[in-house]
Amino acid sequence: MEAKHVIVFSALIFSLFIGGETVTTGNWELLKESIGISAMHTQLLPNDRVIMFDRVDFGQSNISLPEERCRKLADGRIDCSAHSVELNLLNQDVRPLTVLTDTWCSSGSLASDGMLIQSGGSNDGEHAVRTFRPCADCDWVEDQKGLVVPRWYASNQILPNGKVIVVGGRGQFNYEFIPKSSLQSDFKVFELPFLKETSDAVENNLYPFTHLTPDGNLFIFANTKSILFDYISNRVVRDDYPVMPGGVSRNYPSTGSSVLLPLKLGLINSIIGTPDAEVFICGGAPPNSYITAIKGTFLSAAKSCGRLVITAAQPRWQMEEMPIERVMGDMLLLPTGDVLIINGAKKGSAGWYLGKEPVLNPVLYQPESSKYEIMEASKTPRMYHSTAILITDGRVLVGGSNPNKNYNFTEQFPTELSVEVFSPPYLSSGPRPQIGWVKTGTELSYKQPISIGFTSEKNGDASLFGKLFKNKNGELENVSVTLVAPSFNTHSFSMNQRMMVLEVNQVRELSSKSYVIDCFAPATPNIAPPGYYLLFVIHNGIPSKGTWIHIS
Incomplete structure (x- = not known):
């Protein structure tokens, strides 16, 4: 793979225009040319280590399994390469980890004690629950029977009682709880008809957006619709949320993104615990984008964003428009309360070879003013199977991108093993507290x-x-x-x-x-x-x- 160089841009504001929009500052830096794998899944741990992993049957990665352990693939091949690593943010060391069950398109949560709980996947990983504890020499522990039903493309949410709810997945219109305990309810699967109602011909409701609300219920958004759900009593609390306007699908494979905007805790909220809650959803693609991309026609992604105060008596979508179309973009809450929209493509859909025209410029969104600002561009396309997370020092760690069926470094958008960091403009605005x-x-x-x-x-x-x-x-x-x-x-x-x-x-x-x-x-x-x-x-x-x- 061609060597990359550190990309450092000036912190001074300059007048460059993209589509009539001013590009402001931001600073990109290559952190690691190769971590050995493509970071399809990423989680920061409380010891400032980052766990990254992809799927186990992509083929040979560029880093070996610990102690030369090997895995037999479904087609009989033997793979002795690692598909999970631990990245130490303090010194950039990379440690290979052993994950053997297939983690393809799985989900995860950080437990209350700091342990990573990771669930589902494909093939021999579809029932698996894996755990990783943050310690110097820890490795994955895998339970191939940790889920009652197969979970592929499901969403996880940590709950007030410390349990994790796992919602949906391909062909699964239900939910369950992990990790399992002696409680009988842990081994039940609870039906969630809303997921079936929002499914279409190409299942634009996979990885449903799930957010815990301040009243303890779960806001679930799939495709264009949403509900407020009481997962304890298994009942829909609210189903009168309006359909999100625009005719755009927002969930996989017409992949947009979603955040719960910052909860503002005032004096009254500290006493009664019920601040207002507002979701913000951006990007996505037309409902048929996946099918048309398979046939060779790549439709433009959506520019539209929507805000919905989900605690309002009569909620209404407030629609806005990003400066750049984006599908497969990530939305991250920054410490200031601003939202960074990063990664993705201008055309097509999620899926192998189905995205075109990578979006290299992040966009910074200020919720208080509804202002969008285009940030400095990366030189590395981050398409399907890319990731981004906030790290301790306030920068954003970006990795992954593999829109190919295996590790392939000769395609137009090759498998990407590098990780880089984006510094938002606040890091060049003067001394930090x-x-x-x-x-x-x-x-x-x-x-x-x-x-x-x-x-x-x-x-x-x-x-x-x-x-x-x-x-x-x-x-x-x-x-x-x-x-x-x-x-x-x-x-x-x-x-x-x-x-x-x-x-x-x-x-x-x-x-x-x-x-x-x-x-x-x-x-x-x-x-x-x-x-x-x-x-x-x-x-x-x-x-x-x-x-x-x-x-x-």
Whole structure:
């Protein structure tokens, strides 16, 4: 494969136009020319290691299995190469991992104790549940009978009680819970007719968008329709959400993406635990895009996005338009509450060889103003089977892309083994605040007061600039604290992605450039399921590096 070079762009704003839109800054850097595999699935762990894996029957990867273990493929071939790796973000070391059951198009969640729970796949992996604990020499543990029914293209969501719900999958209009325990209900499959009702000829409801709502229910979006679902009593709580306008399919293979916008936790919300919740869905393709692409005609992807306040009494879609068409794009919540839309193609559909015209420019979306900004382009197409996640330092790790039936480095869009990082513009906007300490430590309980010590070089007492960001009482302004849940990313959907803007009580100055911010932990596990989160202090639009905290 042709060698790549580090791509570093100027942090200065310049006037380049794409389709009449101004391209602003952003910084791309090659982190690793090859991790040995193509990153179809990606999860950040609380030890700042990233687990990546693809499918086990792609053929020989570029990294060997530990201890030369081998797997016999369905066609009789022997494969001694690894199809999962651990990437150490601190030193870029890559450690091969042993996954033997087929993880093709599977799903995952980070459990409350930091363990990665990963489910489903194809062939001998369709009933499998795999776990990976974050430790120096841990490897995958696989249970080939961890699921009651086969799950291929399903979605996972961590729940307030720490269990994981697995929703749908090809030919599965139902859900179940993992990991299994002694509870009889864990071994039941619960019907979900909504998934069958939204299925069409090409199944544009695979990897359904699932979001835990602040009242503990599950918002499920498939194709163009959505419901609010009580998974405990197995009943639809709300089915009056309007159809998303535009005639565009949003789920696999007409793959768009979805996020639950940041939950803003004020005083009332801290007490009763019910902030408003709004989903944001972008991109996708016409319902017949998959079929026409197979026949050689590549339809334009959608530019449209929609916002829906799912807690409103009479919700209505607020439709907007991105500056670039996009199918197979990933949507990530940044520490500031902005949304990064990255990866994908302008034409076609998800599937082998079915996407054309890669979208190299990320787009930054600001929910408060509904403003879209085109970011600097990567030089590496990230098409089908690419991934993107937020990492601890506020950058975005991007990997994968393999729209081929196997490892192939000669196609127009070859198998991509590299990983790179994108730095949003806030990382070139000046000095970052730095978290010095968290008074409560890294363990939090619900509703608990939190005090965070931090410094900010942008606010010297003697400078006019510093005074601009203090109120009449001399307190620092434009400061917020966010909690971000690390997501499991695959096929353009970041499962379990979640952000809370914490209620801030006050900001106190200790000395020049040194401050304490007092805030409160989320009120209930419906708002923040138990587990690990990255805590950020944001001052004047610039986030600190994240600090891992654990809510239990």
